[in-house]
Amino acid sequence: MDNKETRKELQVSAIENGTVIDHIPAQSVFQVIKILNLNETENMVLFGNNLDSRKYGKKGIIKVSNKFFKSEEINKIALVAPSATLIIIKNYKVAEKSNVEIPDYTEKIVKCFNPNCITNNEDIITKFDVIKDEDVLKLRCLYCEKTTSKEDMVFV
Secondary structure, X not given: OOHHHOOOOOOOOOOOOEEEEEEEEHXXXXXXXXXXXXXXXXXXXXXXXXXXXXXXXXXXXXXXXXXXXXXXXXXXXXXXXXXXXXXXXXXXXXXXXXXXXXOOEEEOOEEXXXXXXXXXXXXXXXXXXXXXXXXXXXXXEOOOOOEEEHHHOEEO
16 A cells, blocks of 8 residues: 555444534543443443544544433533534434533532532432533532532532
């Protein structure tokens, strides 16, 4: 094989049915895998990280075979990777493509970081207002009103 025939990229196998999460910030790929419990699924999971992206510089991608995410899971993705794109694959073809949207409100998916919050001491569902302030994402607990930054979010 001479230089003209050298293959410059390797293709990751296509999935027949499932979801592709694309345009994940490179530093967030493993966090997305963790919060979606993809390390515990029996479905095929393919991921790439630090891939070149014209728009983002470096990005990550996750492909999950035979999995279509619920809105609660999509909200988790949006909190960690607000630039992510969800691509639904059916019969090896793109059936739907959409950008994740940061919700205005969230419940049951993040733990309040305040140890004195009632949600950490009693069996009460966590509820937060999502604050978007100049590319900074924060959550304000509806019970104790403490604000949690993106870096301090602990998913339940």
